Structure formats: C-alpha cells, structure tokens
Amino acid sequence: MATINELRERIHADSSEEIVAEYLEKIEKSKLNAFITVSKESALLQAREIDSKGHEGPLAGIPIAIKDNISTKGIQTTCASKILTGYVPPYDAHVIEKLKAAGAIIIGKTNMDEFAMGSSTETSFYGPTLNPWDTKRVPGGSSGGSAAAVAGGEAPVSLGSDTGGSVRCPASFCGVVGLKPTYGVISRYGLISYANSLEQIGPFGSCVRDVATIFDVIAGHDPRDSTSVNREANYSSALKNDVKGMKIGIPQEYFGEGTDKNVERSVRDAINTLEGLGATTIDIKMPNTKYALSAYYVIAMSEASSNLARFDGMRYGLRTEDSDWHTTFSQVRAAGFGDEVKRRILLGTYALSAGYHDKYYLKALKIRTLIKQDFERAFADVDVLIAPTMPYPAFKIGEKIDDPISLFLSDVDTVPVNLAGVPSISVPCGFTNGLPIGMQIIGKHFDEASILRAAFAFEENTDFHTRQPEGS
Amino acid sequence: MYENPDGVMIGLEVHVQLNKLKTKVFCGCSTDYHNDPPNSHVCPVCLGLPGSLPVINRKAVEAAIKIGLALNCKVEEHTQFYRKNYYYPDLPKGFQITQYDFPISSGGYITIEGEDGELKVGITRAHMEEDPGRLVHEGTIDKSKYTLIDYNRSGMALIEIVSDPDMRSPKEARRYLDKLRNIVEYLDIFDGDLEGALRVDANISIMGGQRAEIKNISSHKGAERALLFEIVRQKNVLRRGGVVVQETRHFDEAREITISMRSKEEAHDYRYFPEPDLVPLKISGWAPAIKATLPELPDARRMRFVEQYGITDDHAKALTSELKLAIFYEDVAKKADPKMAAVWVCDVLKGELNYRDLTVDAFKKENMQKIIELLASKKITEDGAVDIIRTLLDKGGSPDEIVKEKGLLKVEGDIVATAAEEAIKENQQAVADFRAGKEKALNSLVGAVMKKTKGRADARTAREMLLEKLG
Numbered sequence: 001m002a003t004i005n006e007l008r009e010r011i012h013a014d015s016s017e018e019i020v021a022e023y024l025e026k027i028e029k030s031k032l033n034a035f036i037t038v039s040k041e042s043a044l045l046q047a048r049e050i051d052s053k054g055h056e057g058p059l060a061g062i063p064i065a066i067k068d069n070i071s072t073k074g075i076q077t078t079c080a081s082k083i084l085t086g087y088v089p090p091y092d093a094h095v096i097e098k099l100k101a102a103g104a105i106i107i108g109k110t111n112m113d114e115f116a117m118g119s120s121t122e123t124s125f126y127g128p129t130l131n132p133w134d135t136k137r138v139p140g141g142s143s144g145g146s147a148a149a150v151a152g153g154e155a156p157v158s159l160g161s162d163t164g165g166s167v168r169c170p171a172s173f174c175g176v177v178g179l180k181p182t183y184g185v186i187s188r189y190g191l192i193s194y195a196n197s198l199e200q201i202g203p204f205g206s207c208v209r210d211v212a213t214i215f216d217v218i219a220g221h222d223p224r225d226s227t228s229v230n231r232e233a234n235y236s237s238a239l240k241n242d243v244k245g246m247k248i249g250i251p252q253e254y255f256g257e258g259t260d261k262n263v264e265r266s267v268r269d270a271i272n273t274l275e276g277l278g279a280t281t282i283d284i285k286m287p288n289t290k291y292a293l294s295a296y297y298v299i300a301m302s303e304a305s306s307n308l309a310r311f312d313g314m315r316y317g318l319r320t321e322d323s324d325w326h327t328t329f330s331q332v333r334a335a336g337f338g339d340e341v342k343r344r345i346l347l348g349t350y351a352l353s354a355g356y357h358d359k360y361y362l363k364a365l366k367i368r369t370l371i372k373q374d375f376e377r378a379f380a381d382v383d384v385l386i387a388p389t390m391p392y393p394a395f396k397i398g399e400k401i402d403d404p405i406s407l408f409l410s411d412v413d414t415v416p417v418n419l420a421g422v423p424s425i426s427v428p429c430g431f432t433n434g435l436p437i438g439m440q441i442i443g444k445h446f447d448e449a450s451i452l453r454a455a456f457a458f459e460e461n462t463d464f465h466t467r468q469p470e471g472s
Numbered sequence: 473m474y475e476n477p478d479g480v481m482i483g484l485e486v487h488v489q490l491n492k493l494k495t496k497v498f499c500g501c502s503t504d505y506h507n508d509p510p511n512s513h514v515c516p517v518c519l520g521l522p523g524s525l526p527v528i529n530r531k532a533v534e535a536a537i538k539i540g541l542a543l544n545c546k547v548e549e550h551t552q553f554y555r556k557n558y559y560y561p562d563l564p565k566g567f568q569i570t571q572y573d574f575p576i577s578s579g580g581y582i583t584i585e586g587e588d589g590e591l592k593v594g595i596t597r598a599h600m601e602e603d604p605g606r607l608v609h610e611g612t613i614d615k616s617k618y619t620l621i622d623y624n625r626s627g628m629a630l631i632e633i634v635s636d637p638d639m640r641s642p643k644e645a646r647r648y649l650d651k652l653r654n655i656v657e658y659l660d661i662f663d664g665d666l667e668g669a670l671r672v673d674a675n676i677s678i679m680g681g682q683r684a685e686i687k688n689i690s691s692h693k694g695a696e697r698a699l700l701f702e703i704v705r706q707k708n709v710l711r712r713g714g715v716v717v718q719e720t721r722h723f724d725e726a727r728e729i730t731i732s733m734r735s736k737e738e739a740h741d742y743r744y745f746p747e748p749d750l751v752p753l754k755i756s757g758w759a760p761a762i763k764a765t766l767p768e769l770p771d772a773r774r775m776r777f778v779e780q781y782g783i784t785d786d787h788a789k790a791l792t793s794e795l796k797l798a799i800f801y802e803d804v805a806k807k808a809d810p811k812m813a814a815v816w817v818c819d820v821l822k823g824e825l826n827y828r829d830l831t832v833d834a835f836k837k838e839n840m841q842k843i844i845e846l847l848a849s850k851k852i853t854e855d856g857a858v859d860i861i862r863t864l865l866d867k868g869g870s871p872d873e874i875v876k877e878k879g880l881l882k883v884e885g886d887i888v889a890t891a892a893e894e895a896i897k898e899n900q901q902a903v904a905d906f907r908a909g910k911e912k913a914l915n916s917l918v919g920a921v922m923k924k925t926k927g928r929a930d931a932r933t934a935r936e937m938l939l940e941k942l943g
Contacts, residue, residue, distance in 0.1 A: 091524075
C-alpha cells in the first residue's frame with residue numbers, strides 16, 4: 001500500500017503511466033474480484049496526457065477506484081446489477097468531475113452489493129469480492145470492492161458510498177480508513193440513489209491523510225444537488241497530532257450484546273490511547289439507539305422502492321423480449337434484479353402503501369427525529385463519540401447470506417449515524433485472529449475537522465494502519 | 473334561478489403547461505422544442521438517468537405563485553414536493569414529482585358567467601408538478617403495434633388547478649375553462665396556442681350519484697362535448713335502472729364519446745411521500761413582491777375599458793376575453809376613435825378572423841387604424857371597410873392600395889346626384905309605385921344608384937338624394 005505522497009514522488013520521478021500500469025497489472029492478476037469494470041485504455045490515456053502536461057493538480061496522475069454506483073461518462077456503471085449491465089452513462093457524477101479536474105485517474109469501477117443493498121458485497125450480480133486478509137471472508141459492504149482494492153494494493157485510494165454504513169463497514173473489515181461525511185457536504189449528483197435521504201459518497205485510503213486529501217477535492221457545493229450545502233473548508237489542515245482537551249463520549253449502547261469481546265477490547269484500548277494523549281472521556285447514553293435499525297430499514301427500503309422504479313428497460317440497461325409495456329416492465333425487473341433488491345423493493349412498497357404508510361414510514365421518520373436528538377444531546381457535552389464500527393470482524397462468505405435479518409443486524413452501530421446525518425470515520429484499531437478491527441469516530445454536523453484530527457492523532461501514535469495483508 | 477334539472481355537478485382538473493418559461497421545471501433544458509425533432513431537448517435529469525437529481529426552477533415557483541394569486545388563492549409559506557409512484561412508459565423515473573400535502577396555493581375562486589348570472593367557482597388548490605413525456609402511437613392507441621416516446625415534454629412545468637365541483641352544466645364548464653385560460657394568458661407564463669398547453673380531466677356526476685372522471689380532454693370544445701355525452705350516458709344508465717359506477721373514462725375526441733378504461737381500473741395506490749432530493753421550499757415573503765408585479769387581469773381590464781374608452785360592457789368583455797385582442801384594441805384605440813375601434817374590432821374583425829381560423833396576430837394594428845380613419849373621414853363606406861379587411865386577410869397589401877385598386881373611395885355628391893336622376897328617369901314604374909305609397913319601391917331605386925356608381929356611393933346618401941329629388 002502506497003500513500004498519495006509516496007506516489008506523488010514516484011510520479012514526479014518516473015511517470016503516472018508507469019504507476020497506473022503497475023496498478024492495472026495488480027488488478028489483472030488479483031483473485032479478489034474487487035472490480036467490475038477496469039478502464040484500462042482510458043486510464044493509460046489519461047495518465048499519458050497528465051504526464052505530457054506536467055502533473056498539475058492535487059491528485060495529478062494518482063489512480064483512484066470508483067464504486068460502481070457512481071456515474072462515470074463512457075465507463076460502464078452497473079450498480080453490480082444485471083439490470084444495468086451494459087449501461088454506459090453519458091455524464092460524470094459531480095465527484096468524478098472534481099477528481100478529473102484534480103488530475104486523478106479513474107482506473108476502474110469496483111464491486112459492491114447490488115444497488116448498495118447489503119453489508120458483505122455478496123449480493124453483487126458479478127459475484128462476491130474476497131477479503132484480502134482472508135479470502136474465505138467477506139470484505140464487508142456495500143462498498144466492499146472499493147475497500148478491498150485499497151487493502152489489497154489494487155488502488156491507493158477509492159470512493160464508496162455510505163447509506164447505512166457502506167463505507168465504514170468494509171473499511172473496518174478490510175483494515176483501511178473510510179469516511180462518511182456529513183449529509184450534504186459532498187454532492188450526490190451522479191450517485192445512483194439507494195436511499196437518498198441517508199447516503200453520502202465517501203473516500204477510502206490507507207491512511208487518514210489520504211482520505212482527507214480526497215475529501216478536500218470532492219467536497220463542496222454543487223447547485224445540481226438541492227441537498228448540497230455551501231460551506232468552505234480545508235480538511236487536510238485539520239490533521240494535527242493533538243487531541244489535548246478533546247472530549248470523547250463513549251456511547252454505552254454501542255458496546256452492547258452481540259459485540260465481539262476482542263472488538264470491544266480493541267476499541268476501549270484505542271480510547272485509552274487517546275486519553276493518554278490528553279483527551280478526556282465520558283460515558284454517554286443514547287437511549288433511542290435500539291430503534292435505529294428498524295427505522296433505518298423502513299426509510300431506506302421505502303425510498304429504494306421508489307428510486308429503483310426507473311429501471312424498466314425502456315431507455316437503457318437490460319431489455320427482455322418485447323411485449324406490451326406492463327408485461328415488459330415486469331419481465332425486465334424480474335430478470336434484472338437479485339433477491340435482496342426485490343426483497344427491499346417489496347418491503348419498501350409495503351411500508352409506503354395506503355393503510356401502512358403511517359404505521360411504518362411515518363413512525364420511522366419520528367424515530368429518526370429521536371435519534372437525531374440523541375446525538376444533539378450527546379454533542380452538547382462532547383466533541384466526538386467513539387464506538388466499534390462493526391460489532392464483529394469480517395465473517396465468512398456464505399455465513400449470513402441466507403439469513404437477511406442477521407445481516408441487517410450487523411449494521412446496528414453504523415445506521416444511527418446516517419439517520420442523524422452526522423459524519424463518522426472508521427480507522428483500523430486492532431486485530432483479532434488476523435482480521436482487522438475498526439473503530440468509528442463520530443462528529444457533530446459539519447465537524448469533520450474534529451474526527452479527522454482524532455483519527456490522525458491515533459494513527460500517528462499507533463501502527464495498525466501500516467499492517468498489510470499478505471500479497472498486497 | 474337555474475334549476476339544474478339533472479343535478480349535474482362538475483369539477484375540473486386543469487393542467488396548464490408553463491410553456492413561456494425558458495427552461496423546464498427541474499433541469500436547464502429549453503422549453504422551445506415545438507419545431508424540433510423528438511428527444512432533442514433532453515438531459516440526464518429529464519430523462520431520469522440513474523444518479524441525476526432535480527433542482528427547482530425558481531421562475532416556475534414564481535409563476536405558480538402568480539397563478540395562485542390570480543385565482544384568489546392563499547399562497548403558502550412553505551411548500552413541499554412529493555413523489556407520486558406509478559409505472560408508465562412516458563414517466564422516465566417511475567414516479568412523478570408533484571405536490572400533495574402543502575401545495576403551493578389553495579382555497580381560491582374565479583367568477584364566470586353562469587346559467588343564471590355570475591357564478592363563483594371555487595379553486596380547491598393549484599399545485600406544481602412535472603409533465604411526463606409524450607407517447608406517440610401509429611394509428612389509434614388500441615391498434616398501434618408500438619409506442620414511440622418523445623421526452624422533449626418530460627419535465628415541463630405544469631400547474632394543476634383543481635376546482636370545486638361547482639359547475640352545473642357543460643356550458644359553465646366551458647366558460648370556466650375560457651376564463652381560466654384567459655387569466656393564465658394574461659400572466660404571460662403560458663401560450664395556449666401551443667400543442668398540449670392545456671389539458672383537462674373532468675369529474676362529473678348527476679343526481680347525487682357516483683362520479684366519472686374523464687381523461688384526455690385537450691380543448692374547451694372537447695370538454696363541453698365530453699360532458700354533454702357523459703350526462704346523456706349517465707342519464708341512460710339511470711333510466712335503465714342501473715347505477716353509475718365511479719370510474720375513469722377516456723374521451724375519444726374523434727368520435728366525441730367517452731370510453732371506460734377498464735384495464736386501468738385497478739385502484740391506484742400512488743404511495744405519496746416527500747421527495748428526498750428536494751428540500752422543503754420556504755416561500756414566505758415571495759407572494760407580496762410577486763403580487764406587486766401582477767399584471768392587470770381580465771375583469772379589471774374590462775371595467776377599465778368601459779370607463780376609459782366609453783365602450784359598451786359587451787364590447788369590453790369580448791375585447792378582454794383574449795389577451796392578444798385586448799392589447800390589439802388598445803393599440804388601435806391610441807390613434808383611432810375608441811368607440812369605432814371597439815365596433816370594428818369586435819363586430820367585424822373578430823368574426824372575419826374566426827371564419828378563417830386566424831388569431832389577431834394576422835392583422836396589423838396600423839391597418840385597422842387606417843381603416844377607421846378612412847371611415848371617420850367618410851372617405852369609404854362601411855361595405856368598403858369590410859371589403860378592405862377581407863382583402864387584407866386573404867391577399868395582403870395595404871388599405872390605401874386596396875382602396876385604389878378596387879376604387880373604393882366614396883364618390884362625390886354630384887355623381888350620386890346624376891346617378892339618382894338617371895335612376896328616376898329609367899325606373900318610372902318604381903317611381904310611380906313609391907308615389908302610390910309603396911315605401912319598398914325606394915329600395916330598388918337605391919339599388920339602381922348603387923349599380924350605376926359601382927357600389928361606391930354611400931347607400932344612406934343615395935337614399936336621401938332620391939327622396940329629395942322625388943319630394
């Protein structure tokens with residue numbers, strides 16, 4: 001794993017083309033199945049152009065992998081679904097425009113749970129991605145390909161999206177850094193919606209600095225996204241090895257039943273490390289946490305049932321044999337969507353139906369308000385909250401896939417953050433049986449600076465982030 | 473007092489397309505597509521491509537507020553967009569962005585001429601939504617082998633104006649539509665002449681029974697015919713001892729009948745929920761500023777015309793019933809006698825335009841001014857003026873040229889006198905009849921004078937001249 005700074009030096013000395021070619025070769029030889037599409041030709045072309053122009057821009061010549069639910073002009077974008085196979089978007093997402101303008105090179109589109117619905121990258125139409133630390137295990141999800149690519153050395157940095165933990169979960173399982181920003185900080189224009197009121201695009205990297213560097217490039221106001229906020233910030237400048245006086249809250253509900261003992265121990269050790277660096281800690285109660293999962297799934301599935309209605313085979317993507325439009329729509333969707341996607345569309349449709357709307361959807365919105373209030377109360381007393389990202393390390397491929405409820409439950413520590421819209425970063429904080437453990441540092445709305453600073457200070461004083469899986 | 477013998481209740485849902493805005497309601501695509509190929513005014517947003525997001529067009533919101541104010545509605549402080557979920561090929565996202573709770577305006581009224589005097593028709597609400605694409609079929613909808621879709625229309629801003637069920641006859645419904653169209657045209661946000669500019673769904677019940685919803689009505693005349701048909705149909709159902717069922721019916725414009733849409737009868741559950749990609753819109757404070765810029769509306773202009781120009785209320789009403797006509801009249805009246813202008817624009821020009829299916833755009837105000845000037849100075853006759861108007865519409869040219877070409881200048885008095893003398897000499901029988909008391913005999917003498925002057929004589933002058941010479 002090379003950092004952006006290391007690569008910059010090599011690009012300067014050699015060329016971007018060489019670096020890009022190395023990564024492409026690595027991807028080609030890999031068995032992780034982290035990528036759905038590798039944009040070899042366009043990446044090399046782009047690298048040559050940047051080499052000839054003289055490496056202008058903060059990410060000049062740096063390769064980056066993009067989750068396959070982010071629209072890339074001229075590069076197939078599938079959401080890991082059969083229904084979008086062959087769909088080549090005619091436009092770039094806002095974040096892609098920003099990355100290209102900064103000189104970054106899109107090397108490919110990464111594997112994910114179909115339409116970002118899952119926590120293991122096993123629901124992909126293109127087969128599961130393997131965890132670089134143990135190829136019998138899942139990389140987490142839904143942005144599993146993006147996390148595995150960074151952990152496996154197939155890309156220095158990548159983008160994922162986080163609807164209910166889809167950046168933080170795979171960051172935790174793959175032992176890399178992943179950031180879920182405050183809702184509204186990064187434009188969603190071009191992010192193919194799963195649950196629009198919850199999700200944000202977020203960067204992965206092998207260290208906090210790389211994540212902050214990418215974040216600086218892609219954050220900022222975009223008039224094409226009405227939920228995008230307009231505030232200026234320089235996140236890299238927040239990276240100070242100094243947490244003196246920082247108040248850390250420890251939400252007790254996040255260390256509850258079902259949390260692996262080694263995970264709990266590692267996270268508590270990490271908190272002690274920060275205390276040793278001058279931070280203070282306080283136990284916090286967030287009493288509505290137990291309702292978060294139910295509310296999250298009702299809201300996410302309701303929105304998804306509507307968001308995914310556009311996939312009808314009329315304009316792009318899969319098309320089955322033509323019949324009358326009613327029949328054709330049904331056939332396309334029956335053949336194009338996987339089981340998990342169908343399950344969520346059905347449940348979401350049900351939750352929004354007349355007679356059930358108030359009982360499920362409206363009630364979930366009320367719980368969402370309560371969860372937000374939990375966070376507001378907590379942040380009245382503390383600067384950041386620290387908790388496990390996932391209750392356990394990466395599980396085995398196939399272990400939970402036939403038990404959707406058990407898979408839903410694994411998101412217990414990540415979804416409250418999305419309901420509240422606050423930022424959270426997952427950083428490696430330990431290992432158990434050779435598998436990485438992640439802790440998440442949660443901040444106030446728009447206070448990415450604090451969580452980046454805490455994460456950076458922790459990283460500067462520990463070496464978990466430097467460990468690499470064999471062969472990466 | 474109108475009895476409403478069949479207990480007719482009609483409520484209308486009118487979709488007004490804001491086709492005078494420069495761009496669509498949620499994207500920057502141009503609205504000027506009517507002369508361009510299909511699917512040439514589209515982008516990721518109005519095509520609903522994966523990942524695209526809507527952004528509200530501020531001008532469309534302002535136009536919606538204008539309409540709300542013009543319809544005497546209460547304009548809300550906050551408004552919210554919702555998703556209406558249903559599948560249809562013209563709907564690229566599988567849902568329509570519309571309004572549900574918190575519509576932009578509600579609770580207004582307009583006044584129309586009812587069956588028994590002035591009628592106030594309540595406006596339930598006027599809300600914003602996006603237009604779907606347009607389906608094009610080969611032949612009729614049920615026989616076509618395929619459907620073509622043109623998304624140029626997709627994402628056009630619509631205002632749906634829902635009335636209370638206050639109308640009691642198809643005629644009242646038509647007058648409501650005329651008035652509504654007139655009002656939105658006055659607001660300069662809508663051109664009613666463009667294809668698909670105004671579409672109507674009508675709800676109608678009789679004798680307190682269930683209502684039928686008639687869809688696909690695209691003209692005012694169509695609405696009146698569809699409703700007339702529907703009253704007869706529902707009466708026939710009752711006469712046969714049946715019950716009118718609540719259903720959606722399709723208006724077949726060519727055959728002027730309504731057809732049950734049984735295949736789509738399954739009750740729709742649109743699963744409305746707030747559009748997550750659009751934040752609630754705070755519009756408090758917008759309305760007063762917009763109200764200040766509201767143009768003069770038809771009723772106010774009508775009253776002003778009566779006062780300012782001294783014309784009859786009937787003329788003022790006719791002139792203000794179409795914005796273009798009202799503007800034309802005022803332009804003419806600036807340089808011509810306003811009362812004469814009212815008569816000639818309303819009673820003559822409008823008829824000639826209607827006969828040719830033309831709008832007032834087809835006639836130059838300068839020509840009208842000239843014609844009235846010629847009339848006022850008695851240089852041409854009224855028949856001559858009509859001739860000029862018709863010639864201008866059919867062949868073009870200028871009034872002066874036409875007068876010259878056709879020799880329409882009113883002839884001098886002594887020529888008429890000579891013609892009258894000759895007529896008397898040559899028609900002794902008629903003279904004798906007239907003297908014997910047959911008043912009508914004079915007419916044939918007038919006719920003879922006209923013939924001799926090739927119609928250039930003024931009939932009244934000829935008559936006076938004849939009486940003088942016979943007296």
